[in-house]
Each structure stands twice: as structure tokens, then as C-alpha cells.
Amino acid sequence: MRDIHEVLDRRAVTPLFQPLVEISTGRVLGYEALSRGPAGSPWERPDDLFAAARVAGRESELDWICRARAYEGALAAGYDPELTLFVNMEPAAAGTPCPPDLLPLIECARHRLRVVTEVTERALAGDPSGLLLAVAASRAADWGVALDDVGADPMSLALMPFVHPDVVKLDMGMLRAPGDPHTARVVAAVAAYAEASGAIVLAEGIETEEHLAIARTMGATVGQGWHFGRPAALPDGPSAGATLPFIPPPTADDRTPYTIVGARRPLTRATKAQLMPISRHLEALAFDEGEPSVLLACFQDARHFTPATARRFGRLAGNSPLVAALGTGLTEEPAPGVRGACLDDEDALRGEWNVIVVGPHRAAALVARDLGDTGAESERRFDFALTHDRALVIEAARSLLGRLAPLRSLDAAFEELVDVLGVHAGEGARG
Missing domain, CATH: 3.30.870 (Endonuclease; Chain A)
Structure with a gap:
């Protein structure tokens, strides 16, 4: 392909899927969707793909494409509705309208898939309120929320209780430096949040038995990494070994x-x-x-x-x-x-x-x-x-x-997101 614009115009993004496994039993709870650009092109790696889209002013559009292609792949494979599908979202795209050609996939996913929207801690410092807006929209669709790469930036820990994630994903760096004081502080904060809320702790980057043992000591009950499987196409008719639970969302309060x-x-x-x-x-x-x-x-x-x-x-x-x-x-x-x-x-x-x-x-x-x-x-x-x-x-x-x-305006953006997702009062497929 000639340039990033052609990649985006053709929606030339391929989803791969990596299993999420219950550490104690080895049962598959779901998959995380990971996006790739055209094979052999300068945009095959996701970081290069998003960097080019950002320069072109089309990062939010790419984010919608990646999510839609992930939903499409799961639906085509006959994804078990009890399996959880983890899909990344850039909060910068939260208030951007979905391209019309992708709306049917988004709507179908809302009715047929059990999704966890992953948001990264790098978004917290950039636009905390915008991030909370994206989280609210996901919950309005009765989907779950995961906070990704926790530990890469210590600032994210302070906002974790406001995001109130169903799943906290420990950055893979935690497993590589278990004796570091920073790791100890992160693990303690995550453990306190998980104990108080009932959230799941997931360890990323598990590649060896040693990593698995360290993940257990950090309170992780779900694992992800090459030890369990590399990113690949979904098998036909993937079924759930168990259902990953969501926690009750925080109650809205208009008091002071x-x-x-x-x-x-x-x-x-x-x-x-x-x-x-x-x-x-x-x-x-x-x-x-x-x-x-x-x-x-x-x-x-x-x-x-x-x-x-x-x-x-x-x-x-x-x-x-x-x-x-x-x-x-x-x-x-x-x-x-x-x-x-x-x-x-x-x-x-x-x-x-x-x-x-x-x-x-x-x-x-x-x-x-x-x-x-x-x-x-x-x-x-x-x-x-x-x-x-x-x-x-x-x-x-x-x-x-x-x-x-x-x-941008909180109320206007939230209403726009809800409209895009097709969510109405009393509807939803969470759980």
C-alpha cells in the first residue's frame, strides 16, 4: 500500500487474539484483541501504525477500525457469549463519531459479545475527565472496563479508584523487577483496590514458569503471555472455560x-x-x-x-x-x-x-x-x-x-457515545 491513508481507507487492519487464562485452573476466560497493519508494510507494528495515523490526523478513526475489526473477527469465529473479549480503546477517540460503515459491526457486537474495554494509564494524565467519560460509556453498554499497563506510570494509581476497573492489568515490567521498591508499591496499591472492590488482577507478559510464580505472589488470578499462547487467529467456535466476573459500578451521586x-x-x-x-x-x-x-x-x-x-x-x-x-x-x-x-x-x-x-x-x-x-x-x-x-x-x-x-463537553460527548453504541435506558448485555 502506498501510504497510511490507503491503509485506513481500505480498513486494512488485521486482529490477532491472545488468550487470557485463569491461573489456578488453566481455563480460558477470554481473549485480548491485538491489531496489526498490512503484513510486510511499514505499518505492520501497532505502534508504527498508530504513530502514522496520529501524524495524518486520523488516530481516532484508526481506533474505531481496530475495534470494529476485532468484533468482526470474534463474531466470524462464533465467539462464545460467555467468553470475554478485551479490546483496547484510545480515550482520545471516545468523543469521535464512529465511521458510518463500521456502525453495523459496533451494534452487532453490543448485542452479541461480552466486551471489556481496555484503557491505558497514559490517558489518565492527558485527559482524566475524558477517560472517565469513555469508561461511563462502556458501562452504559453493560460492558466491563480494564486499566492496562498499571505500574508503567505511578500517576495512574491515584486515579484507579475513580476509573473503578473490573480488571487491573499489571504491566509486564512488574514481573521482570519483582524486588524493585516501585514494584512493591504498585502491587500493594493494586492489592488494596482489588480487595476492596472485588476486581480481578491480571498479570501481563507471563512467558516462563518463573514469571507465573511471581504473578501469583502479586495477587494475579488471571494471566496473559506467551506461556499461555502467542497472538494468533481465533480458533473456530472458541468456548469459555469460565466467565470472568464484573464488579458493580460505582453509584452515581449528585450530592456535594x-x-x-x-x-x-x-x-x-x-x-x-x-x-x-x-x-x-x-x-x-x-x-x-x-x-x-x-x-x-x-x-x-x-x-x-x-x-x-x-x-x-x-x-x-x-x-x-x-x-x-x-x-x-x-x-x-x-x-x-x-x-x-x-x-x-x-x-x-x-x-x-x-x-x-x-x-x-x-x-x-x-x-x-x-x-x-x-x-x-x-x-x-x-x-x-x-x-x-x-x-x-x-x-x-x-x-x-x-x-x-x-x-470537550462532558454531557454532549457522553450522549454522542451512547447514541453511537445504540445504548438506551434499561438496555444492555453486561454479564
Whole structure:
């Protein structure tokens, strides 16, 4: 083929499939679809294929092609509906309409296949809200979600509870460096999440018996790699040895952090001057380079996001997967690298001062409600609560994430994705 445009125009992508195996029994639970460009061409390798499509401005289209071709291959092979099909998705493509010629395959897959959408941690830092949008769309189709390559970038661990994946895929580098302190931190964070949520831990890159033994010590119950099978065409009529379970998705909550935490923790009254040291302490936790953390803060009004605060948050953003500031009058990027959200005057958050930190191994939230004093700024009083309960902190943080628009309108993009997938209220084929 002459160029990448011809490859894409002809949809010249071939899917290969690698088995996912239950380590304790050897039963096949599903397959991951892996895409290849035309054999013998400069675009045969997936990284070269996507790099060329990115330069051509057609990366999102390629992503749709790869997914559609994977669904087509599984359907043609008579894929057992109890088998799970893992398919990668670039979150950058989440809000891009599906090419019309591929829509029939996407619709057929929704009704006939049990799919897990894999998202990679490299997308977390680039557009966390966009990633959560893609995750929400997959769950709207009653499909599962996997977080891929966990451990390659420590920043992903802080956002893992917000993605709330059904499957956590340990990067193959973990198996090659089991004694590394970074590996130990990643494994501990993943194990804590899996224990709390019921998620499956899957180890990638298992090539030897030694790798398999290490994977077991890391809590993996599902394995993938050459030890179990290399990427290849699907056998005819692949059947499931067992069904990989999905976990319940997080419950949507339109309450504010103060109402969430205040309903379950005792409230205390204090002045702004008395609360400032607590607020600064939580910010300092987020600045720990050894544990990159999410920092979400509500400032009530843009005047409280002072130039000094903007500089401080900008520095924090350089070491965090997500730093966000919400308040009336704030812009979409009130400081370099900081995600902003402008609150309406009638928004309940307008009366709250919240500072929430979520890291791989720590979580803390200060939630406070303004009592409406009109005196000196430092003497303004708030009812507040402080919690380090991880589950409660994450619940409070999740209530803010939906207010952070991704790189395009959250509501518009989600509705578009739902329409593309053909999902309607009460429909779905999950499980």
C-alpha cells in the first residue's frame, strides 16, 4: 500500500487474539484483541501504525477500525457469549463519531459479545475527565472496563479508584523487577483496590514458569503471555472455560462533598484562619513526589484562588495526575496544568470549601460549609469535617469529577457515545 491513508481507507487492519487464562485452573476466560497493519508494510507494528495515523490526523478513526475489526473477527469465529473479549480503546477517540460503515459491526457486537474495554494509564494524565467519560460509556453498554499497563506510570494509581476497573492489568515490567521498591508499591496499591472492590488482577507478559510464580505472589488470578499462547487467529467456535466476573459500578451521586462526609462524620465549627493550616497540610500531602496524588479543591469564588494559590497549584500539577480547582468565576485552566470548573451562582458547591487528596496509599478530605459571616475574612466561620476514611474520601471526590469538563463537553460527548453504541435506558448485555 502506498501510504497510511490507503491503509485506513481500505480498513486494512488485521486482529490477532491472545488468550487470557485463569491461573489456578488453566481455563480460558477470554481473549485480548491485538491489531496489526498490512503484513510486510511499514505499518505492520501497532505502534508504527498508530504513530502514522496520529501524524495524518486520523488516530481516532484508526481506533474505531481496530475495534470494529476485532468484533468482526470474534463474531466470524462464533465467539462464545460467555467468553470475554478485551479490546483496547484510545480515550482520545471516545468523543469521535464512529465511521458510518463500521456502525453495523459496533451494534452487532453490543448485542452479541461480552466486551471489556481496555484503557491505558497514559490517558489518565492527558485527559482524566475524558477517560472517565469513555469508561461511563462502556458501562452504559453493560460492558466491563480494564486499566492496562498499571505500574508503567505511578500517576495512574491515584486515579484507579475513580476509573473503578473490573480488571487491573499489571504491566509486564512488574514481573521482570519483582524486588524493585516501585514494584512493591504498585502491587500493594493494586492489592488494596482489588480487595476492596472485588476486581480481578491480571498479570501481563507471563512467558516462563518463573514469571507465573511471581504473578501469583502479586495477587494475579488471571494471566496473559506467551506461556499461555502467542497472538494468533481465533480458533473456530472458541468456548469459555469460565466467565470472568464484573464488579458493580460505582453509584452515581449528585450530592456535594460536604453533604456526603457530613452525614457520616461529626461536624465542628471553626474560623477560616483555624482551617487554613489543615488545608495547607492536605495540599502538602499531594506534593509528595513519592506518591503522586489527585488534588481537588473548591474555592467558592475565584477571588479565593489568589495568585499565590495559583502558583502553588501549578507546581502541584507538575507532580500529579489531576489537580482541579472549582469556583464561581474560575476558568477552564486557572493555572498551568490545573483543571478548572466555573460554578453557577446557584450551585450548592458555591457555599463549600473542600480540599480532597487521593493517592495510591493515602486519602484525606477537608469539607466545610460557609456560615455566611460578613466580618473579617480570616474570622469567617465554617462547619467542617475531616476524614481519612479512604472509601468516604473517594466517594466525596467522585462527586466533583463529573463537574470537570473533559477536553470537550462532558454531557454532549457522553450522549454522542451512547447514541453511537445504540445504548438506551434499561438496555444492555453486561454479564
